[in-house]
Structure formats: structure tokens, C-alpha cells
Amino acid sequence: MEDIQVWGKEDSGMFSVSAAYECLTKHSADPQSEVYNILWKTKAFPNVLMTAWRALRGRMPTRQCLSRRGVSMNSMLCPMCQLEEESSQHIFLLCKYAQRVWSECFKWVGTSTVQHNDLKMHFLNFYLFQATNKQNLIWKGVWVNVIRCIWDQRNLIVFQQGVVDADEIFQKAQLKSWLWLKHRTHSFNYSFSDWVLNQSSVLEVLSNKQAVVFIPWMMQRQKYGLMHSNLGFVGEV
Known part of the structure; x- marks a missing residue:
């Protein structure tokens, strides 16, 4: 044969x-490609997702990263805490101010968890066990907004002599996540104070009591007009 x-x-x-x-x-x-699959489904503005993507891939221009590329640095210390060398792991997770912000996130929804020192594992484990998958995509939107707001605060300190403020970082992350829901869903009718003070009930309504209909990006721009680019929109204020 x-x-x-x-x-x-x-x-x-x-x-x-x-x-x-x-x-x-x-x-x-x-092996961790699941991270990126989840990331692109996360509910946040595109510029926020891009920042988180760069952070997860270790592509942020931290002082450690710039030094490795041959850029001469006056200081390698974290601009926020001035205690350790600034790496992505440090600025986003290990810095005492970053840790304070993450603690505030879990305090916000009345829970606690072990926080990983690896960015990808931290993202994957930023998860509410009592929530649905849809809720957790919104919750992960808070994660990516925290990453963006930490980086914005870092740049404010480096380039404009700003002062580090963990509470401000957290509040801006809350605002960005609320703005995404307000402008990208039909069923989200809550004020910012509701979003801040009644997070758990809002998430419950979004997933269980009302159908969340996401507005396509171009339709959203036509409906609400153009807003400030820092919030994910481009155009006139």
C-alpha cells in the first residue's frame, strides 16, 4: 500500500x-494574551485604553525605560514618592501613592483583595466576584482610568512642578469612568454624585435591570458634540 x-x-x-x-x-x-483580549473590551475612552496597553507592554517612557534607551537622566527616582527607581511596575503599583489609589478603588465598592505586583496579573485580578462579566468590563474601565490618571499626575509633577495628590488621581479616574458611561450608553442616567456614592447599585442596574446599549463612536460624537481631548473626545470645548 x-x-x-x-x-x-x-x-x-x-x-x-x-x-x-x-x-x-x-x-x-x-500565555497572558488574555490580558489584551479583555483590555480591548474594557469600557473606557480609546486614549485611556492606549495608555493602559502601553503600560501593560512595558512601553511607557518611565525614567528606567528612558535610561535603558540611552537617555541621560538627572534622577532615576519616582517623581511621585522620590523613594525608588521609576519603572512601570513601581509608578503604577508599588509607589505608596499608587497603592493608596488602588486601596481607594476597593474601598469605593466595599471590598478588599490581594494586590499583585505584576501589572498584567493586577489587571486580570481587578475583578468583582459578585459582578457579571458586563459589570467587570465597566470595573476594569476604572482600572485603565487609574493607570491613565497616575501617568497624567506624574507628568504634571515632572513638567509643570505639580504636587502629588492620591485623592485627586482617584477622583479623576472616577470622573473619566463616569463620563464614558454617560456619553456611551443609552441607559446610564446617573449623576456624578450617584456614581461616586452608589457605585454598587449603579453597576447592578447596568447589568441586571436595564439593557446597556452602547452608542457607536461616531454617533456619540454627533449626538453630544465634541469635547476636550483629555476625556477621549477631540474638538471644541
Whole structure:
């Protein structure tokens, strides 16, 4: 009997490009690629998601990163705490001011958790067990907004001689997450004070009592007009 070649990934034994691609991606994919799949589903403005994506990939221009690229630095210390070398892990997770912000996040919804020192694991574990998947995409929107607001505060200190304020970072993250919901969903009719003071009940309404209908980006711009670019919109104030 003559030997024949058989493609073992298909029941028919016939080679297909799609099966080969699936096989390659399964073996070559980053074990933590789930992080990025979840990230792009997270409910936040595009510029906020891009900042979080760069942070998760270790691409933020921290002092450690710039030094490795050959940029001469006057100081390697974290601009916020002035205690440790500024790396992505430090500025976003280990800095005492960053830790205070993350603690405020969990205090906000009346829970607590062990906080990981790895950014990807921290993102994946920023999760409310009592919440639905839809709720947790909104909750992860808070995570990415915290990352963006920490970086904005860091830049304010570096370039404009600002003063570090953990409460301000947290409040701005709350505001950004509220603005996304206000302008990107039909069913979100809560004031900012409701969002801040009654977070758990708002999340419950969003997932269980009302259908959340997300407004496409271009429709949103036409409906609400153009707002400040720091909040994810571009155009006139």
C-alpha cells in the first residue's frame, strides 16, 4: 500500500490554511494574551485604553525605560514618592501613592483583595466576584482610568512642578469612568454624585435591570458634540 501524507489537525486529513493558522497561534501566543483580549473590551475612552496597553507592554517612557534607551537622566527616582527607581511596575503599583489609589478603588465598592505586583496579573485580578462579566468590563474601565490618571499626575509633577495628590488621581479616574458611561450608553442616567456614592447599585442596574446599549463612536460624537481631548473626545470645548 502506498504511503500518503495526512494533515492530523483535520478529520478529513486534508491541509487547510485556517487549521494551520489556528495551530500556530495556539503555540506561539503569549500565555497572558488574555490580558489584551479583555483590555480591548474594557469600557473606557480609546486614549485611556492606549495608555493602559502601553503600560501593560512595558512601553511607557518611565525614567528606567528612558535610561535603558540611552537617555541621560538627572534622577532615576519616582517623581511621585522620590523613594525608588521609576519603572512601570513601581509608578503604577508599588509607589505608596499608587497603592493608596488602588486601596481607594476597593474601598469605593466595599471590598478588599490581594494586590499583585505584576501589572498584567493586577489587571486580570481587578475583578468583582459578585459582578457579571458586563459589570467587570465597566470595573476594569476604572482600572485603565487609574493607570491613565497616575501617568497624567506624574507628568504634571515632572513638567509643570505639580504636587502629588492620591485623592485627586482617584477622583479623576472616577470622573473619566463616569463620563464614558454617560456619553456611551443609552441607559446610564446617573449623576456624578450617584456614581461616586452608589457605585454598587449603579453597576447592578447596568447589568441586571436595564439593557446597556452602547452608542457607536461616531454617533456619540454627533449626538453630544465634541469635547476636550483629555476625556477621549477631540474638538471644541
